[in-house]
Structure formats: structure tokens, C-alpha cells
Amino acid sequence: xxxxxxxxxxxxxxxxxxxxxxxxxxxxxxxxxxxxxxxxxxxxxxxxxxxxxxxxxxxxxxxxxxxxxxxxxxxxxxxxxxxxxxxxxxxxxxxxxxxxxxxxxxxxxxxxxxxxxxxxxxxxxxxxxxxxxxxxxxxxxxxxxxxxxxxxxxxxxxxxxxxxxxxxxxxxxxxxxxxxxxxxxxxxxxxxxxxxxxxxxxxxxxxxxxxxxxxxxxxxxxxxxxxxxxxxxxxxxxxxxxxxxxxxxxxxxxxxxxxxxxxxxxxxxxxxxxxxxxxxxxxxxxxxxxxxxxxxxxxxxxxxxxxxxxx
Amino acid sequence: xxxxxxxxxxxxxxxxxxxxxxxxxxxxxxxxxxxxxxxxxxxxxxxxxxxxxxxxxxxxxxxxxxxxxxxxxxxxxxxxxxxxxxxxxxxxxxxxxxxxxxxxxxxxxxxxxxxxxxxxxxxxxxxxxxxxxxxxxxxxxxxxxxxxxxxxxxxxxxxxxxxxxxxxxxxxxxxxxxxxxxxxxxxxxxxxxxxxxxxxxxxxxxxxxxxxxxxxxxxxxxxxxxxxxxxxxxxxxxxxxxxxxxxxxxxxxxxxxxxxxxxxxxxxxxxxxxxxxxxxxxxxxxxxxxxxxxxxxxxxxxxxxxxxxxx
Numbered sequence: 001x002x003x004x005x006x007x008x009x010x011x012x013x014x015x016x017x018x019x020x021x022x023x024x025x026x027x028x029x030x031x032x033x034x035x036x037x038x039x040x041x042x043x044x045x046x047x048x049x050x051x052x053x054x055x056x057x058x059x060x061x062x063x064x065x066x067x068x069x070x071x072x073x074x075x076x077x078x079x080x081x082x083x084x085x086x087x088x089x090x091x092x093x094x095x096x097x098x099x100x101x102x103x104x105x106x107x108x109x110x111x112x113x114x115x116x117x118x119x120x121x122x123x124x125x126x127x128x129x130x131x132x133x134x135x136x137x138x139x140x141x142x143x144x145x146x147x148x149x150x151x152x153x154x155x156x157x158x159x160x161x162x163x164x165x166x167x168x169x170x171x172x173x174x175x176x177x178x179x180x181x182x183x184x185x186x187x188x189x190x191x192x193x194x195x196x197x198x199x200x201x202x203x204x205x206x207x208x209x210x211x212x213x214x215x216x217x218x219x220x221x222x223x224x225x226x227x228x229x230x231x232x233x234x235x236x237x238x239x240x241x242x243x244x245x246x247x248x249x250x251x252x253x254x255x256x257x258x259x260x261x262x263x264x265x266x267x268x269x270x271x272x273x274x275x276x277x278x279x280x281x282x283x284x285x286x287x288x289x290x291x292x293x294x295x296x297x298x299x300x301x302x303x304x305x306x307x308x309x310x311x
Numbered sequence: 312x313x314x315x316x317x318x319x320x321x322x323x324x325x326x327x328x329x330x331x332x333x334x335x336x337x338x339x340x341x342x343x344x345x346x347x348x349x350x351x352x353x354x355x356x357x358x359x360x361x362x363x364x365x366x367x368x369x370x371x372x373x374x375x376x377x378x379x380x381x382x383x384x385x386x387x388x389x390x391x392x393x394x395x396x397x398x399x400x401x402x403x404x405x406x407x408x409x410x411x412x413x414x415x416x417x418x419x420x421x422x423x424x425x426x427x428x429x430x431x432x433x434x435x436x437x438x439x440x441x442x443x444x445x446x447x448x449x450x451x452x453x454x455x456x457x458x459x460x461x462x463x464x465x466x467x468x469x470x471x472x473x474x475x476x477x478x479x480x481x482x483x484x485x486x487x488x489x490x491x492x493x494x495x496x497x498x499x500x501x502x503x504x505x506x507x508x509x510x511x512x513x514x515x516x517x518x519x520x521x522x523x524x525x526x527x528x529x530x531x532x533x534x535x536x537x538x539x540x541x542x543x544x545x546x547x548x549x550x551x552x553x554x555x556x557x558x559x560x561x562x563x564x565x566x567x568x569x570x571x572x573x574x575x576x577x578x579x580x581x582x583x584x585x586x587x588x589x590x591x592x593x594x595x596x597x598x599x600x601x602x603x604x605x606x607x608x609x610x611x612x613x614x615x616x617x618x619x620x621x622x
Contacts (some may be wrong), residue, residue, distance in 0.1 A: 033479035101431035120412035132473030162443030
């Protein structure tokens with residue numbers, strides 16, 4: 001595939017976002033049992049930046065050019081399923097996180113959270129069903145895709161979601177309220193809590209290619225990219241929690257500080273936190289260059305988006 | 312493999328149960344982040360009949376004889392992983408079911424439930440992490456197993472756990488409190504809520520074989536077996552809820568009746584419910600005979616165990 005000299009990042013991400021919305025709308029059931037479909041769609045279709053699906057599709061784009069191009073590559077469908085599966089895991093984690101026994105948040109993207117809208121029992125089931133649906137999406141019936149790629153996607157996603165990833169990070173988060181964490185401990189928490197799923201988004205996109213054509217070194221650089229981006233994302237989140245208002249965020253601002261949770265801002269100060277975000281961004285961009293992959297512009301643009309969120 | 316004339320069902324299931332306990336103990340992490348491992352092990356290692364893992368291993372046994380036997384068949388390990396994965400899904404569903412926003416139960420197998428022991432937030436995360444771990448177990452690193460079998464296991468488990476299966480049934484259950492369900496509606500609820508996972512246990516065990524050696528008709532009969540057994544299991548559960556006491560059950564007795572939930576006993580009366588359980592058991596046994604599989608004695612014994620639980 002010939003790379004265009006000019007890459008329109010905004011056009012690419014608008015188009016990718018629309019495709020993700022379409023795919024999610026198709027795959028998240030409207031009519032599941034007893035209102036379950038309703039709450040699942042509410043949790044998933046309420047907007048959001050779709051950062052994780054876009055990272056997955058951008059990573060797929062960066063490796064797709066390594067393979068001879070075909071008109072209808074079944075791996076494009078696999079990558080879209082991977083992108084949506086990651087988003088379902090993210091969506092379920094928000095539903096459960098917002099519940100009264102966790103963060104007890106009533107507002108998400110400017111709308112009532114799932115348990116406010118549907119009740120706690122339904123919210124619990126909704127999150128559970130979304131997690132299962134993620135693995136359903138990765139294992140459709142029928143042939144045409146190398147099963148080892150499907151296995152690899154399930155492997156990456158389950159590890160990123162579970163006790164060594166997102167759930168593990170949330171458990172550390174639970175225990176850290178009111179504690180003075182070191183910077184290392186704070187980074188470990190975030191690396192698991194949000195970083196693992198962001199990393200999986202990129203790795204899953206990169207897995208949607210015949211593994212024989214992807215150099216190990218390129219994969220390692222993509223991993224570096226995703227790790228730096230994941231941490232930058234969290235640092236920016238901490239900054240936004242302090243400087244943005246509830247209306248701009250679409251969720252309750254100042255929450256972490258109010259709950260006496262350790263953040264990069266509380267640890268480093270505001271200016272140093274901003275500088276750290278910038279440095280991590282630059283490291284992510286450098287990793288893309290080092291990967292020597294032919295089409296990394298979408299990944300590069302997403303890294304910029306992560307640190308350019310409005311303050 | 313030559314079938315022995317005498318099959319010692321009790322010896323088989325004691326041995327299988329021990330192997331399952333060993334495998335679970337090995338695979339459920341002791342030292343996951345911030346107490347998460349502790350709650351996960353508490354949820355999983357607290358005993359229980361291990362019916363689902365045994366069904367999986369018994370189904371594997373029924374199909375293993377179709378393939379030339381080797382000393383160390385890697386599919387034995389795959390089947391054990393499948394057995395434990397199903398149990399993890401079952402365990403997580405109990406943890407979440409017991410929470411105050413659901414059944415609000417404080418006792419499980421004679422011990423405090425997970426949220427009583429560790430708090431609600433930890434119980435929520437514990438269940439979430441157990442679901443992810445189930446899919447981790449099914450997708451170990453390394454070669455040696457046909458990836459299409461791993462994909463099939465993830466496919467069966469995700470569908471049985473999600474909105475078309477267990478979670479869907481629980482959503483119906485939530486909405487049915489105080490309603491007069493027809494027998495058809497009650498059966499649909501149970502078919503999803505508990506039947507789907509019992510069915511998956513059998514189907515996953517049967518998937519642990521080269522698919523080319525398993526006749527489609529045998530698979531269909533195994534499905535019949537599991538469907539009848541699943542419903543029998545629920546009918547017996549409803550009978551036990553009425554006639555057994557809390558001490559014998561290890562969980563709060565009379566709970567469904569107290570919560571005004573529809574049950575087979577409330578719908579049919581006690582004697583007719585017992586007769587129905589017996590009839591379903593006989594249909595399950597007939598399906599095993601019809602399957603013409605060489606080694607169905609373990610499956611047969613498990614069906615007997617299901618209806619012979621102490622009244």
C-alpha cells in the first residue's frame with residue numbers, strides 16, 4: 001500500500017470513529033433479556049472519545065501495509081471486532097466503577113450513570129454481560145480468519161482486563177485512598193488501571209496481521225509507544241481533574257482530590273505534571289519513529305490528541 | 312481405549328474433584344494486587360461440589376476414547392483449563408449474586424460471603440477479575456494445542472456467560488420477583504440463568520477432541536443430556552429450597568419463597584416438582600445411550616448425583 005504524502009489525521013479519526021459507532025451499534029444487542037440490552041446499549045452508545053478503539057484501528061493500520069493488500073481483507077473485520085471488544089471492557093469498567101460501593105458517581109458524559117438510570121442490580125449485570133460480550137465479539141462463528149490470531153486477541157484482552165491489569169490496578173486504587181504513594185507506586189497503579197487496556201488496544205491492533213510479517217523489534221517499539229501514551233493519558237487526566245470544571249469534563253471534577261486520592265498533581269505539582277505529560281508524549285512519538293513501520297501517522301495523531309485535550 | 316467392565320463412579324469423581332482443586336489452587340493467584348488475590352481465592356477455593364468442572368471432564372472422557380490414545384495428550388490439560396474456567400464463571404456469578412444490590416446474602420457454603428468478608432468494592436472487583444481469569448485460562452501462552460479448539464472454548468464460554476446466557480437469565484430473574492411466570496417463562500429463565508453454563512460445561516468438555524472424530528449426532532445427544540440435566544438441577548434446587556434447612560444447604564434456605572420468586576414448587580407443587588426432576592433425569596440418561604459414545608459412565612453418574620442430592 002502506497003503511503004499518501006499528506007495524511008489527514010482529523011478525517012481519518014472522524015471516519016474511524018463513525019465506523020466504530022456503527023459496529024458497536026450492530027454488535028451490542030438492543031433486545032437482550034429483561035432490559036439488559038437497554039442498559040448495555042446505554043452504557044456503550046453514550047458517546048465518549050472511543051480512544052481505545054481508535055488506537056486499535058490505528059495500530060492495525062500501521063501493520064496492515066506490511067502485508068500484500070487485498071480488497072476485502074478479513075483482518076479488517078477482525079480489527080474492528082478487537083476495537084469494539086476493548087471498548088466494551090472499558091465501558092463495563094466505567095459502569096462498575098460508578099456504582100455506589102466504588103466511586104459512587106451519578107454523572108458520566110453529562111448523563112446519569114447506569115445504576116442511577118437502571119438500578120444497581122441491573123448495572124452490575126450490565127457490566128458483567130459487557131465483559132462477556134467482549135469475548136463473544138472476538139470469537140465469531142465461521143471460518144476465514146486464522147484462529148491463532150483470535151486466540152492471541154482473547155489472550156491479550158483477558159490479561160489486560162484481569163487481576164494483572166485493570167482489575168488489579170483498581171484494587172490498588174481502592175487501597176490507596178488517603179495514602180501517600182511514591183511516584184513508582186502511583187505509576188504501577190496507573191499502568192495497571194488504565195495503561196494495561198490502552199496497551200492492549202495497540203497490541204490487539206498490531207496482532208491483526210500475519211505474525212510472520214511483523215518484525216519483533218517493531219512490536220517492541222509499538223509497546224513502548226503505548227506504554228508512554230498510557231501514562232501520559234493518566235497524567236493529563238489528573239491535570240484535568242484539577243483545572244477543568246464539571247461541565248467541560250462531563251463528569252464530576254475535582255473528585256480525586258476531594259477523595260484524597262494520590263495523583264500526579266498532588267505528587268509533583270501542576271507544572272511538573274504538565275511537563276511530564278509532554279515528555280511522555282515525545283517518547284511515544286520517538287518510539288513510533290523507531291518502529292520503522294510504514295504508516296504510523298494515525299498513531300502519532302492519537303498521541304497528540306491525548307495530551308492536547310482541553311485544559 | 313478399552314472400556315472397563317466396572318466403572319467406579321465414586322472413585323472417578325473423587326479423583327477428578329481433587330485434580331480440579333489442585334488446578335484451581337495453581338491457577339487462581341495468591342498474590343494479586345492489593346488483596347485481590349486473597350478475595351479471588353476465597354471466592355473460588357471455598358469448596359462446593361465442582362459440578363461444572365466435573366461435567367466438563369466427564370464430557371471430555373466420553374469423547375477422548377474416540378481418538379487414538381497417547382500418554383500425555385495435551386487436550387487433557389486443555390480440558391482441565393476448560394473445567395476450571397467454567398468454575399471461575401460460576402464463582403464470579405455467586406460473588407456478584409450475593410451482593411446487597413442483588414440477593415443480599417451473607418452466607419455461602421457456611422461461610423461469610425465475599426462482600427461480607429472483604430467489602431462490596433472488593434467483591435465487585437473480585438467477580439470482574441474472576442471472569443477475566445476464565446478467559447486467561449483458556450488462552451495460555453505456547454503451542455501444542457489446535458488454536459481452533461481454544462477459540463471454540465472461548466466462544467462457548469462467552470456466550471454461556473453473557474446476555475444470551477447466565478447474565479440474561481439473571482436479568483429475567485430480577486424482573487420476575489412477585490410476578491406469576493408461566494412454566495415456559497420459568498424454564499426460559501432457568502435455561503439461561505443456570506442451564507447455559509451447565510450446557511457449556513458439557514459442550515466445552517466435548518470440544519476437547521479433534522472435531523473430525525466426533526459425530527455431529529453424538530454432539531447433539533450430549534447437548535440434549537446437558538439441557539435435561541440443567542433443568543433437573545434447577546427443579547431439585549427449588550425443591551431443596553423448600554424442604555432442606557439452612558444448615559444442610561450451607562446457604563439461606565427458603566430464600567426464594569421468602570422473596571416471592573416463582574419456583575417449580577410454587578408453580579407445580581412439591582410432588583409434581585419431584586416427579587419432574589425424575590423425568591428429566593431419565594431423559595438425560597436416555598440421551599447418553601442415544602449418543603453411542605463409548606465412555607459415558609461418568610456423565611451418567613453425575614446426572615444421578617444431581618437428582619440424588621439430600622432432601
